[in-house]
Amino acid sequence: MAVDYFADPPPGLDLNESRTASNNAVGILLLALSAIFVGLRLLTRLRLKRERLGLDDYLMFLGLALNAGNLACCIAGGFFGLGKHIWSLDAYQMRQITIITFAYVFIYAWSVCIIKFSILALYHRIFGLSWMGWFCVALTTGYLITNHAVLPLYTKPLNYYWNQWYGAEGVVQVDEAKFYLGIGIINLFGDICILTVPITNVLQLRLVRTQKIAISLIFMLGSFVCLASMYRIITIARLVKTTDVSWAKSDVFIWSSVEPSIGIISGCLPTLRPLMLQIMQSWFNFIPSGRSSSGKGSRSISLKPxxxxxxxxxxxxxxxxxxxxxxxxxxxxxxxxxxxxxxxxxxxxxxxxxxxxxxxxxxxxxxxxxxxxxxxxxxxxxxxxxxxxxxxxxxxxxx
Structure with missing residues (x-):
């Protein structure tokens, strides 16, 4: 029974301990950074390149809005005690946290999938998509459908999922923590597959090895998303093994907000090349050419195309x-x-x-x-x- 979680706290545990504030601060900081990168992307497309926005841009804006919803769920959960030890909470607080969790899983699934679709749309606009790219589209779509199919089956009846903290009667049909773990591994696999899509195209370019390495490194910045997904899986594994649900789940919440933020930043970086060139020319007097400038005090770097x-x-x-x-x-x-x-x-x-x-x-x-x-x-x-x-x-x- 869920009500048994409140009994017998471990000896010596500080029930006043909380990491709600630190988790919220991390989430707010990364959401702000992702919003800045989206703004720079908009500036580059409309002001520097004077181009119309594409599907990848609109999807990234939507992904940013959904990630703001992720952070809102984190903050709302913290208001009811998420990030504190379960023995310091009551049944009402745990019920509210569980309701927020149910909504949060839907928002998280949509946010990561929309961001992935945006990145794939960018690759499609630049390279066209190979069979691996379309496989990533299918895998991401399958991930989204799986979440929507399984979540309503958590318990029977469904409201038992959050009313169990009041001792209501019902049946648990899906182990929540183990489902999170399995679906998290699929999500990580999808991130790795998406990471390989542009690399295969870059390796086919008729460029010198140093240029290929430089271009590949730009796209490999997306590996930070894989690291965030991997650590999120670790937090879910801890949730599976603990009875201190409100404490362990706070890590899952915050990393479910950090991962999309890093995905947004990584997805915007390849679009900022014109802005980077302009900054290097105007601020550092760099000339984007293989030839040296004759002007005094000017420097030249080779920014091969x-x-x-x-x-x-x-x-x-x-x-x-x-x-x-x-x-x-x-x-x-x-x-x-x-x-x-x-x-x-x-x-x-x-x-x-x-x-x-x-x-x-x-x-x-x-x-x-x-x-x-x-x-x-x-x-x-x-x-x-x-x-x-x-x-x-x-x-x-x-x-």
């Missing part, structure tokens, strides 16, 4: 150069060899400025036939710049 990747295919980088003060990357053109034989050569370039270099803007160069002359004509058609080089072959030199 990430290969342009379409949603359905990958284009291979063949050469890098700097045109008009901006860094561009030449893309392979299958017809180059034929056109060179005809004295006509066309090259396609794109600037390396956008988030993960997804959007492709082209610059065309044509080699015609006039000796010793070269001219560049800017043209804003289709958002690109046409640079025309004119050459004339000297037949005597040819011979």
């Amino acid at each position: 990430i290969e342009t990747i379409g949603q359905k295919r990958m284009r291979k980088i063949s050469e890098q150069d700097t045109l008009g003060g901006s860094q561009f990357t030449e893309l392979n053109n299958d017809g180059d060899a034929d056109e060179e034989r005809r004295g006509h050569h066309s090259r396609t370039w794109r600037p390396d400025e956008d988030e993960m270099c997804r959007t492709t803007t082209t610059v065309h160069a044509r080699n015609d036939s006039r000796t010793g002359t070269e001219r560049s004509t800017p043209d804003a058609r289709d958002g690109g710049i046409n640079v025309t080089k004119m050459f004339e072959w000297d037949e005597a030199m040819r011979k």
Whole structure:
């Protein structure tokens, strides 16, 4: 019986001990940080890139709102004694904590799944999704459905789940703590799978090893979510073994709020590259180019571009150069060899400025036939710049 939990506290236990305040402080701090990163994401998309928001952005905003609901449940639970030893509480307080727990599991499930969907939508926009990406979508959906199918089956009747603290009659059909443990392991497995989705794409890029490592590290920051999920499983394992439910469950609550917050931060980091470049240029006088600046006191770092990747295919980088003060990357053109034989050569370039270099803007160069002359004509058609080089072959030199 649940009422037996209140009997015989362990000798020497401080019944006035509480960790409610510290848990709430951690939850509030991380929620604030995640809100800041979402704000920076919004700033980057609308002000710096001047692009319309995508599905991944809207899902991340929704994930932030749901995580605020997680924190609200933590604070509400603490108001009724969550974070204190059960022997210092009464039946009414435990009943309220149990009702909050029931609602909290639904909110937590939606928050982590929406954040995962947002990250997967971002990968889909940058790389396109492989079979592993779609597997992650299916696994996340299955996780969400499982929670909604099992939670109403906790007890029979359902209200026995929270009225058991008053000695009501009913049947426990699902061991709550063990269910949390099993579903937490599935959640961790899903996090690991999502972490591998962009890495497989990065390894296929035609970049030097150091560039691949740097890009991979950006995406590997999502491993912090896996660590948070892992520690949450540890807190659930402690809950399984203890009768001090209100004390152990407070750790589960707070880590169920910390994990989505870290997920939001990790999911926003890959979108902040344009903001990072602007800060490095304006604050630290860094120039995002492989060439050194001639200006006095200026510094230069090589911020090599990430290969342009379409949603359905990958284009291979063949050469890098700097045109008009901006860094561009030449893309392979299958017809180059034929056109060179005809004295006509066309090259396609794109600037390396956008988030993960997804959007492709082209610059065309044509080699015609006039000796010793070269001219560049800017043209804003289709958002690109046409640079025309004119050459004339000297037949005597040819011979």
